[in-house]
Amino acid sequence: KINVTGNIQFVDVTSERIQKGSNVSGLLLGAWRTPPTFDNSVYLDPVNGFHRSYRIQNPTTLKVGRGYDNPFFVVNEHVNDSEVGRTFGNLRVDYDPFDWLNISYILGHDYTNDERRTVLPPSSSAAPTGQVTREKLNTQETDGNLVITAEQKFDFADMNATLMLGQNMNQRKYNYFGTTGNDMAVYGFNQLDNTSSYTPDEYESIIRSESYFGQLTLELYNQLYLTAALRNDGSSTFGISQKRHWYPKASAAWEFTKLDFFAGMSDWWNFGKVRLAYGEAGQEPGVYTTITAFSSSTAAFTDGWLSPFGWTSNAYGFGGFYTSGGKGQDKILPQRSKEFEFGFDFGFLDEKIGVEFTYYNSKTTDAIFSLPLAPSTGFTSQVQNAGVINNRGIEIGITAQPINIPAFKWDLGFIYATNKNEVLDLSGVEYLSLGGFTSTHGSAYKGYPLPMLRGYDFVRFGLGIVYAGDNIDTKYTGWKPGDLYIAATGYPVQDPQIRLIGDPNPDWTGSISSTFTLFGEIEISALLDIKQGGDVWNGTRGALVYFGTHAATADRGAKITFQGYGPGAGKEVVKDQAYYTGVGGSFGGPSSTDMEDGSYVKLREVAIAYTLRNQTIKEWAGISAIDFRLSARNIHTWTNYSGID
Numbered sequence: 001k002i003n004v005t006g007n008i009q010f011v012d013v014t015s016e017r018i019q020k021g022s023n024v025s026g027l028l029l030g031a032w033r034t035p036p037t038f039d040n041s042v043y044l045d046p047v048n049g050f051h052r053s054y055r056i057q058n059p060t061t062l063k064v065g066r067g068y069d070n071p072f073f074v075v076n077e078h079v080n081d082s083e084v085g086r087t088f089g090n091l092r093v094d095y096d097p098f099d100w101l102n103i104s105y106i107l108g109h110d111y112t113n114d115e116r117r118t119v120l121p122p123s124s125s126a127a128p129t130g131q132v133t134r135e136k137l138n139t140q141e142t143d144g145n146l147v148i149t150a151e152q153k154f155d156f157a158d159m160n161a162t163l164m165l166g167q168n169m170n171q172r173k174y175n176y177f178g179t180t181g182n183d184m185a186v187y188g189f190n191q192l193d194n195t196s197s198y199t200p201d202e203y204e205s206i207i208r209s210e211s212y213f214g215q216l217t218l219e220l221y222n223q224l225y226l227t228a229a230l231r232n233d234g235s236s237t238f239g240i241s242q243k244r245h246w247y248p249k250a251s252a253a254w255e256f257t258k259l260d261f262f263a264g265m266s267d268w269w270n271f272g273k274v275r276l277a278y279g280e281a282g283q284e285p286g287v288y289t290t291i292t293a294f295s296s297s298t299a300a301f302t303d304g305w306l307s308p309f310g311w312t313s314n315a316y317g318f319g320g321f322y323t324s325g326g327k328g329q330d331k332i333l334p335q336r337s338k339e340f341e342f343g344f345d346f347g348f349l350d351e352k353i354g355v356e357f358t359y360y361n362s363k364t365t366d367a368i369f370s371l372p373l374a375p376s377t378g379f380t381s382q383v384q385n386a387g388v389i390n391n392r393g394i395e396i397g398i399t400a401q402p403i404n405i406p407a408f409k410w411d412l413g414f415i416y417a418t419n420k421n422e423v424l425d426l427s428g429v430e431y432l433s434l435g436g437f438t439s440t441h442g443s444a445y446k447g448y449p450l451p452m453l454r455g456y457d458f459v460r461f462g463l464g465i466v467y468a469g470d471n472i473d474t475k476y477t478g479w480k481p482g483d484l485y486i487a488a489t490g491y492p493v494q495d496p497q498i499r500l501i502g503d504p505n506p507d508w509t510g511s512i513s514s515t516f517t518l519f520g521e522i523e524i525s526a527l528l529d530i531k532q533g534g535d536v537w538n539g540t541r542g543a544l545v546y547f548g549t550h551a552a553t554a555d556r557g558a559k560i561t562f563q564g565y566g567p568g569a570g571k572e573v574v575k576d577q578a579y580y581t582g583v584g585g586s587f588g589g590p591s592s593t594d595m596e597d598g599s600y601v602k603l604r605e606v607a608i609a610y611t612l613r614n615q616t617i618k619e620w621a622g623i624s625a626i627d628f629r630l631s632a633r634n635i636h637t638w639t640n641y642s643g644i645d
Contacts, residue, residue, distance in 0.1 A: 001096045008089030017080045019069075022437075025126035027075070028644075030054075030068035032540070033547045043072035051077070051123040062187070065128040079119035079190055086112040102149045110141045119190040130184030132192050138175040144168065160219040168211040175204040205287045208236040223258040227251045233282060233334075239290030241332045249279030271347030271354075278341070282334035285368055289383040292328035294321035325380035327373060333385050337364045352404070356397040364389040369432050369444065386427040389450055393419035413513040421449050421505070440537040440591040445500065453502035453537060455591030458492045458583070459485040461565065465495065476565045484564030490571030492562055494583055494590050501592040506599075507533030523609040529602045536598035538643040542586030545594075553580050600639035607631035 019026040030053060034040055038054040045052050050059040055067030069078075090108035097103070114137040122130035147166040154161065181195025192198065215229035227250065234244040256262070257272040343358035367387030373379045395417045403410040426432060426446050434442040434451055442451035459467050462481030466472070472485050484492045509532070515525040544550035561572050575584065583589035609629040618624050637645050 003094040004092070005094075006089065006091040008087065011084075011086040013082075013084040013086075015082045015084075017082065019074055019078055019080060019120075019126075023126065024065075024067070025069045025074065025078070025120055025124045027071050028540075029543075030074065030125075031071035032544055033068055033549055034071075035549060040070050040072055043070040043076070051121075053125075059123070063122045063129045065125040066123060067125055069125050073124075077121050078124070079117060081118075082114060082116045084112065084114045086110070100151050102147075104145075104147045104149070106143075106145045108143045110139075112137075112139045114138075117190065122184055122187055127182065129182060130187070130195070131180060131182050132184065132190055132195055133178060133180045134192055135176070135178035138173075140171075140173040142171045144170075157220045158222060162217040162219075164213075164215045164217075166213050168209075168213070170209045172207045173205070177202050206236070207287050209284070210234045221258075223255045225251075225253040225255075233284075235284040237284045237287050237290065238332060238334075239328070240330050241290060245282055245334050245336075247280045247282055247336075249277070251275065251277035251279075269346070269348055270350055271345070273345045275343050275345070276341070278339070280336060280338050282336050283368070284334055285329070285332045285383055289326070290328050290330055290332055292379075293324045293326070295324045296321050323378065326370070327377070327379035327382040329383045332368070332383060333366045335364060335366055335368045335385070337362050339363075352401045354397075354399040356395075358395045359393075360395075361392040362390070364391070369426075371427075371429075371432065384427065386429075386432070387423060387444060388425040389421060389423055391419055391421040393417065407519055409517040411513075411515045411517070414510070416508060416510045418508045419505070423448060423450050437537075437539055439542075439586060440501070440539070442504075443500075448500065449503055449505045451504065452500050453504060453535060453591075453595070454498050455501045455537070455586075457495050457499055457501050457590050457592040459495045461485060463495075463499075465497070467493070472566065479565045484562060484566075486562055486564040486566040486568040486571070488567040490562065490568040490573035491579065492564060492583055502535030502537065502595045504534050504536065504598070506531045511604075521611050521613070523611075524607075525609075526606045527604045529604045530600070532599050534598040535595050536641055536643065537586070537591060538594040538596050538641070539586065540643045542591075542594045545580050545585030546587035548577070548580065556580070596641050596643070598639075598641050600637050600641065602637045603635040605631055605633045606635060 020028065023029060031040065034054045038057065040054070043052055044050065045059055048059070050062055051066055051070060051073050052059060053066035053068055053070045053073075056064070059066070088108070088110040090106055092104065092106045095103045114135075116133075116135040116137070118131075118133040118135075120127040120131040122128065124130070145166065145168050147164060150163045152161050153159065178201045179192060180199045180201070181192045181197065182199075183196040184194050185196065186194055211231060211233045213229065213231040215227065218226045220226070229249045231247045231249075232244055233247065236243070253273055253275040255271070255273045257266070257269065262269065262272070339360055339362035341358060341360045343356065345357075346355040347353070348355075365388050366385035367389055368383060369386045370381045371384050371386055372381055396415070398414040400412040400414075401410065402412065423444050423446050426444060429446075431443045431445040431452075431454070433454075434444060436442050436453075440453055440455035443454045444450050445452045445454075459465055459472070460481075461473055461476070461479040461483045464471065464473055465485070467485060468487075473479075476485075487493045510530040512528040512530070513525065515523055517523050541550060541552075545553055548556075555575055556577060558575050559572050560575055561570060573579075581588045584593070586592070586594040607629060608631075609627060612626040612628070613624065617626070634645070
């Protein structure tokens with residue numbers, strides 16, 4: 001018997017977006033840094049029609065940056081469009097040569113094409129002479145799965161045995177082509193041929209992976225389930241390193257409530273299972289990290305005496321290339337995780353109440369990080385297996401069905417989870433930077449969770465800090481660890497040493513879901529997400545304090561005496577502009593000033609769905625049901641964090 005099925009879907013999305021982020025032509029930088037005395041709504045000069053901003057309020061020249069773009073100019077004059085077309089589907093063939101044997105092959109393909117146009121009109125702060133960028137991003141993924149499944153029953157132990165053998169082949173292709181044109185001749189003519197110089201950019205990657213796997217599952221006495229599996233994965237991203245690696249797994253589960261001992265409890269405790277599992281999984285290195293590549297640029301080197309123009313990789317009208325900063329790694333291993341898991345599942349009152357509990361302990365070895373190299377090597381970084389990380393935690397899930405009558409059903413769900421992780425080793429180094437903003441960045445730090453936040457803090461007691469030639473811990477008395485050092489000026493001072501200042505990892509996470517089902521056709525649902533703990537650096541607050549537009553700066557001129565120890569202890573000082581642009585905010589002073597608790601409760605989604613079932617439609621079109629769904633996401637957040645959601 002041969003059965004062939006397939007499906008295909010098409011999605012078309014057109015979007016008109018705005019510039020955002022840490023971007024002088026973005027929406028919020030100009031909006032939030034504008035003093036309240038300037039009216040942004042009049043974004044065009046009433047006389048000459050030029051772009052107005054709070055820094056250039058009476059413009060006389062078009063092709064000059066405005067410091068920060070007026071937010072109304074961003075919304076009304078910028079172009080940031082995207083047209084995305086996506087087609088995906090699969091074809092499945094099933095062949096049953098015998099009752100006990102099935103051969104299945106699934107071939108799937110996913111194709112996405114994204115065409116973008118970004119226009120920064122003349123006078124935009126990021127491109128004062130005007131800029132047009134056209135981009136095409138193309139992604140394709142092809143996946144093929146061959147699975148051979150054999151099932152057999154045995155009299156011994158009332159055994160059901162299932163053997164699966166299979167192979168997977170996957171290919172992911174990505175292609176990017178973009179051209180940026182600068183210096184627009186005609187305002188509002190948003191095409192590349194309206195610009196005088198062009199900078200092209202092109203990139204493509206192909207990743208191929210292949211896997212072979214086998215799995216044996218035994219069901220004994222209709223209550224004991226044993227599984228053992230072995231997988232061999234290979235990836236092209238390993239380059240000339242060893243490409244293929246083995247990953248085993250095994251599990252056992254016992255549905256103990258099928259014992260005769262529990263027969264008398266089935267009216268209130270009808271389901272119970274304990275489970276145990278061990279498995280290994282691997283992560284391949286990033287594409288092209290195993291080779292030393294070449295780059296081209298119109299400003300390849302711009303440091304030191306070469307600024308601002310620098311050297312380029314082109315000369316005498318000919319294009320050229322230079323060695324990139326990343327040194328290829330030809331001896332890379334997969335990032336391997338070994339996880340042990342234990343748990344149980346209970347069902348009560350005909351499974352109107354369900355309880356799930358899982359404990360896990362995972363150890364990741366050969367974690368892949370990009371390590372810095374000495375510039376004298378000719379490179380700046382190299383990917384290496386450089387870490388050992390441990391994760392352990394619990395997950396608890398509770399489901400309940402308080403009401404279940406023919407016309408109405410109410411389902412509740414609760415999830416609680418904790419995860420404690422620790423970096424056990426970093427190949428001999430104390431920490432690795434994972435990137436971030438100039439003053440605060442994430443780091444992998446030995447002996448601490450991953451990641452941690454590093455940045456500047458105040459000079460504090462208890463750290464053995466030497467300031468102005470003195471060890472402050474020994475020179476002063478009466479202090480407690482963490483107390484501020486007060487300089488002779490009467491102000492606290494910034495610690496010149498970058499230190500750990502925050503842990504962004506939550507203490508626990510959870511969710512609450514509720515679904516009402518009416519007449520078996522209408523569903524009304526809501527989902528709450530919860531995160532407790534986890535530090536967040538509020539860089540937005542730091543910037544607004546620096547620019548004097550945050551409410552915290554409304555007390556400029558107020559007098560204060562900072563609590564602490566040092567030559568300036570007890571001295572009254574003024575919270576003036578110099579204070580807020582210095583140690584009084586994290587934009588010009590210590591990053592720790594704006595560390596906040598990131599706990600929240602978020603109304604993640606509210607939705608209503610209707611399922612249409614009509615016998616006439618089923619007979620005419622072969623459609624058994626049509627689902628209609630309307631939802632709203634990220635509706636409200638309850639939090640003490642004062643920054644952007």
